[in-house]
Amino acid sequence: MIEARGLARTFETGRGKHKSEVVAVAGVDIDVAEGEIVGFLGPNGAGKTTTLRMLTTLLKPSAGRATVAGFDLATQPVKVRQAIGYVSQSGSTSRLAVSGSEIVAHGRLYGISKQQAETRGRELFDQLDLEGLWDRPTKTLSGGQRRRLDIAMGLVHDPRLVFLDEPTTGLDPQARANLWTHISDLRTKRGSTVFLTTHYLDEADALCDRIMVIDHGTIVASDTPEALKRKVSGDLVALTVASEADVSAAASTLATVATSEVTTDGLLVSARVTNGGHAMPGLLRALDAAGASLDSIEVRRPTLDDVFLTMTGRSLRESE
Ligand SMILES: Nc1ncnc2c1ncn2[C@@H]1O[C@H](COP(=O)(O)OP(=O)(O)OP(=O)(O)O)[C@@H](O)[C@H]1O
Numbered sequence: 001m002i003e004a005r006g007l008a009r010t011f012e013t014g015r016g017k018h019k020s021e022v023v024a025v026a027g028v029d030i031d032v033a034e035g036e037i038v039g040f041l042g043p044n045g046a047g048k049t050t051t052l053r054m055l056t057t058l059l060k061p062s063a064g065r066a067t068v069a070g071f072d073l074a075t076q077p078v079k080v081r082q083a084i085g086y087v088s089q090s091g092s093t094s095r096l097a098v099s100g101s102e103i104v105a106h107g108r109l110y111g112i113s114k115q116q117a118e119t120r121g122r123e124l125f126d127q128l129d130l131e132g133l134w135d136r137p138t139k140t141l142s143g144g145q146r147r148r149l150d151i152a153m154g155l156v157h158d159p160r161l162v163f164l165d166e167p168t169t170g171l172d173p174q175a176r177a178n179l180w181t182h183i184s185d186l187r188t189k190r191g192s193t194v195f196l197t198t199h200y201l202d203e204a205d206a207l208c209d210r211i212m213v214i215d216h217g218t219i220v221a222s223d224t225p226e227a228l229k230r231k232v233s234g235d236l237v238a239l240t241v242a243s244e245a246d247v248s249a250a251a252s253t254l255a256t257v258a259t260s261e262v263t264t265d266g267l268l269v270s271a272r273v274t275n276g277g278h279a280m281p282g283l284l285r286a287l288d289a290a291g292a293s294l295d296s297i298e299v300r301r302p303t304l305d306d307v308f309l310t311m312t313g314r315s316l317r318e319s320e
Contacts, residue, residue, distance in 0.1 A: 001161050001193045002032035002055060004073075006064035008217075009050050024050040026217035027064060032195055034160075037187055039208035040197040041304070043316055047217040048197040049089065049165055055195070056086045056163050069161045082110065085154035085162040089169065093138045093149055100125075100134035103149070103156055110157035117156060124152040127189065128182055144175030148182060155186075162186060164196040168203060176200075180207050201304040201316065213308060220311045225304060232302035232310050234259045235276030237283070239269045242293035249292040257283055267295070276300075 008027040014020055025047040032038050040048050053059035055068055057077040066073040069083035093102055100121060107117025125131060128148040133141065141149060147167065154162060167183065168176040184207060186192040198204055204211050205225045213221040213228075221228055237258075241250045250269045251262045257279050258271035273279050276299035287294060308316040 001034050001036070001070075002030055002066065002068055002195065004028060004030040004055065004064065004066035007051065007054055007061050007066055008063040009047075009054060009059065010062050023217050025054070025214075028214070028217075028219050030055075030066075030212065030219075032161075032193060034193055035187060035191065036209050037184065037194040037196070037207060039204035039211045040195065040214060041199065041201070041204045041211055041308075041316075042197075042214035043199065046214045048214060050217075051214070052086075052163055052165050052195075052197055056084060057081055058086075069159075082157070083159060083161065085157070085159035087150050087154040087162070087164045087167065089165045091146065091150035092153055093146065095139045097138050099130070099136050099138055099141070099149055102138060103153055106153045107156040112157060120156050120158065121152065124155055127185065128152050129178070142175075143171055144178060147171060147175070147179060151179075151182070155190075155192075158190075159192070161193045161195070164194065166197055166199070168198070168200065176203070183207055199316070205304055211304070213311065215308075215312050221307060228304065228307045229302040232272075232306045234272035234274045235302065236298075236300045236306070237271060237273045237276050237279070238298045238300070239287070239292075240295045240297070241267050241269060242295050243267070246292045246294075249290040250287060250294070253286045253290045253292060254283070256286065273299075 006027045007025060009025045011022045011024055012019060013022055028051060042048050054061045055066060057073065057080050068080045071079040071083060073080060103121040104114060104117040107120060108114060125134060128151060130145060130148055133145060138146065168179050183194060186194055209224060211225055211228060212219055239250050239254065241247055247264055247269060251264055254269055254271050255262045257273050259274055260272035262269060262271040280299065305316050
């Protein structure tokens with residue numbers, strides 16, 4: 001569905017002697033198969049939106065080439081546009097419009113008849129939990145309803161490939177989880193391929209078959225969420241000791257089973273351990289024998305944030 005090679009974009013900023021270049025996307029290769037839900041993850045300013053805007057023909061690449069939905073980005077941009085749906089970060093619904101007429105007008109822009117657009121629009125309202133809102137002014141919709149209307153607009157011409165730019169930003173947790181269900185339904189009920197950007201790790205984890213991580217305009221990882229997490233060696237074991245006097249005994253005992261360096265922060269002593277749950281009984285006995293008193297112990301499976309940390313040396317949350 002998407003095959004991009006060396007896709008790059010630089011921007012010129014400033015004037016005269018203040019002129020400089022910003023490398024927004026440094027040359028990325030992207031492959032997305034039919035029916036996949038792929039998440040494009042990265043901190044603010046990493047190059048997600050710029051990549052999406054290039055793939056949707058809204059921005060000319062400075063270098064590289066791509067085929068999108070079977071058409072060449074450079075030579076067949078109109079065909080690409082007709083074959084894809086794009087839901088931007090800010091959405092495209094006017095606040096002054098009425099929901100149903102907005103979607104019909106949008107369908108007309110794609111060259112489908114008024115009647116076809118109305119039939120498709122009502123079907124999408126049904127699928128996206130917007131029943132009863134056809135005649136409602138868009139300004140009276142809740143944030144979640146408005147976002148789902150944006151998605152319906154992006155789907156009215158029945159595209160095989162849908163691009164969603166940060167679909168759940170600004171929604172409350174319940175509306176986000178609800179939208180995730182609708183996004184996975186796009187694949188199961190409509191057979192759509194979905195390429196979405198997000199900075200929410202839980203969203204990428206819950207929704208995507210595959211995740212591509214972009215940082216400073218370069219793709220630093222691309223795999224299933226599970227495979228990415230497996231690349232981080234070991235679970236995090238975090239011990240909170242009872243007093244400062246226990247720190248050194250706890251640290252040296254943890255070091256005997258750790259696969260990473262042991263770090264200490266106040267009363268917290270932590271390290272990565274292969275199969276943390278399995279190592280726990282032996283570790284507790286050894287801590288006891290070493291005379292280290294504990295307040296609490298936590299074993300945490302690697303998260304996508306740990307993946308980002310391993311790949312880039314900083315936390316995705318920090319970099320935001
Ligand atoms: N029109 C422009 N002119 C100059 N610089 C730009 C322009 N558009 C984007 N950039 C720069 O390119 C880089 C990538 O921006 P982009 O919007 O693609 O990031 P992003 O990953 O989508 O970020 P966010 O999560 O904040 O939306 C940033 O440094 C940004 O400031």
